[in-house]
Amino acid sequence: MERRTIGAGALEVGAIGLGCMPMSWAYTASRQRGDESLRTVHAALDQGSTLLDTADMYGPFTNELLIGRVLKERRGDAFVSTKCGLLVGEQHIVANGRPAYVKRACDASLRRLQTDTIDLYQLHRADPEVPVEETWGAMAELVAAGKVRALGLCAVGARASRRMESRMRDGTIRLLERVQQVFPVSAVQAELSVWSPEALDALLPWCEARGVVFLAAMPLGNGFLTGTLTPGEGFEPDDVRARHPRFTAEMMAANQPIVAGLRRIAERHGDGAGRGDGCDGGRRVTTAQVALAWVLAQGRHVVPVPGAKHERWAVENAAAAELRLTRQDLAEIGALPAARGSWD
Template sequence: MERRTIGAGALAVGAVGLGCMPMSWGYSTSRQHGEKSLRAVHRALDLGSTLLDTADMYGPFTNELLLGRVLKERRRDAFVSTKVGLLVGDQHIVANGRPGYVRRACDASLRRLGTDVIDLYQLHRADPEVPVEETWGAMAELVRAGKVRALGLCAVGARSARRPGARLHDATVRQLERVQQVFPVSAVEAELSVWSPEALETLLPWCEQRGVGFLAAMPLGNGFLTGTLTPGVGFEADDLRARHPRFTAEMMAANQPIVVGLRRVARRHGAHVTPAQVALAWVLSRGRQVIPVPGAKRERWVVENAAAADLRLTDRDLAEIGGLPAAQGSWD
């Protein structure tokens, strides 16, 4: 698989990463199966999808523990990205950016992952009660201590606060400018897909200009862009899509033209090419520093996603995708 770099070219990873969250958090609990997920991670590494993206809050904690079982055998094959800054309570998810907490959380993640260094440590969400420079300074200390290799910042999940994507990214850029004065930012993780392209406006250009890697979260639109979900499909209560405005039966029907367009492009490349692969190839085409991180918990989807790294979209393909209707249904 093609390799791409994170942070001034110092760290190389496979062009398509693996989002591990669905293996233990955020999606239907009844469809989670630890052993199958372990096989999926091993398969991803075999195929060159070396970036494994997790967070301490996924589970909470169980996602890192699961990856630790793989890393025990294959640490040298993997690039581990985990996150700090969010706590899962009984009713709410809250931010915690206090320096003492960051240091303790890092040590706990290292233990769960069974490793002595985290390749990329990301601030999951800035704590409104703590200056972001203080949080980032504590994270920088972890790099100097040899516990972390590089730092990143997320703009993922903040739509739960019902803020429009463009304004969210403007706010993220302001945060990035502040923390960049404390310690270099190596990567930014934010949503980017055919149906959520807002990061192209300000966030991705900021990364391009500074040689910062861009991890494209949710590049398959939480599964919608795969073309495997039909309007009216039921989601379990613990599935984040059960509360997502774009996953109502009405909005899924309204957004079907996007999938139809992706499927039309896929057919031009052969019967074996899927809408999901076209969607990932589009994300890959947004820049050399862009690394899509599709979530998956089964070998089948890991194999399909990895193959997207070899799909080259034509100018006609890109123009057609660019002309698809904007997605309906938002957090706003």
């Protein structure tokens, strides 16, 4: 698999990572299987998807414990990314950016992950009660101590109504500028997909101008862009999609033209003509692979991190690194209708 660099270029990862969150958090708990999750992580590493993205809050804690079981066997094959800054309570998730907490959280993550060093340590969310410079300074001390190799900032939770999008993007840029003055930002993680392209306006250009890797979260639109979900499909109450405005039966039906457009491109590349370019050559190409290839095409600093909890999906996602979209493909995707359903 193609490699992409993180930070000043000393760190490399496979062009497509593995989002480990669905194995322990946010999606239906009854469908989560520990043994299957372990096989999924091993399969991703076998395919060259070296970046494993987790967080202490996933579970909480159980996701890091699971990844730790893999790292104990294959630490040299993996680039481990975890996060701090969010505490999970019975009713709410709250930010905690106090320096003492950040240092304790790092030590706890190291124990759960069964490793001496975290490759990328991300601030999951800035604490409005603590100056972000203080939080980031504590994280920089972890780098100096050899516990962390690089730092990142996570802006995954920046979904908003159309009225709020511009203001939130501006706020994220200001936050990045502030922490950049304390210690270099190596990675920014935020949502980017065919149906959520907002990061292209300002956030991705900011990263490109500074050589900062952009970790594209939810590149498959919470599974919608795989084309495997049907309008009216029910989600269990503990599944985040049960509360997502784009996953009502009405909005899923309204957004089917996006999936149909991706499917047309997939069929064109997988038509059996034997062209031999990437995923072509008679092999099946999926809408998910087209969606991931579009994210990869947004720049050499972009690394999509699709979530997966089954071995089959991890292998399929990794294969998207070999798919090369044409100018016609990209133009067709650019002409697809904007996704409907917002947080208004």
